[in-house]
Amino acid sequence: ITAADMYLVYNMGVAFCAIVPEADAARAIAIGGACGIPAWRLGTCNADAEKRVHLAPPRLRSEDGHFASY
Numbered sequence: 001i002t003a004a005d006m007y008l009v010y011n012m013g014v015a016f017c018a019i020v021p022e023a024d025a026a027r028a029i030a031i032g033g034a035c036g037i038p039a040w041r042l043g044t045c046n047a048d049a050e051k052r053v054h055l056a057p058p059r060l061r062s063e064d065g066h067f068a069s070y
Contacts, residue, residue, distance in 0.1 A: 003058045004067035017042060 006012060020028045025041055032039030043056075053062040060067040 004060050004069070007055055007058065007060055007067050014042065019045065 018028055022044075029039040029041065053067075054070075055061070055067070059070055061070045
């Protein structure tokens with residue numbers, strides 16, 4: 001199974017995401033930690049007319065319902 005297929009089909013270890021404003025990211029992580037929930041910054045959201053998802057470490061980008069290397 002390719003990495004692109006793994007990211008498309010599975011959540012790759014990310015069970016839950018909370019999308020918060022940039023200014024609230026550190027506070028959201030601290031609240032998670034105070035509640036015993038491991039939390040980390042997963043990424044950022046940017047305006048994209050094509051609504052693509054970019055996965056930086058594996059260098060994958062969503063295109064037409066699948067992931068492709070970039």
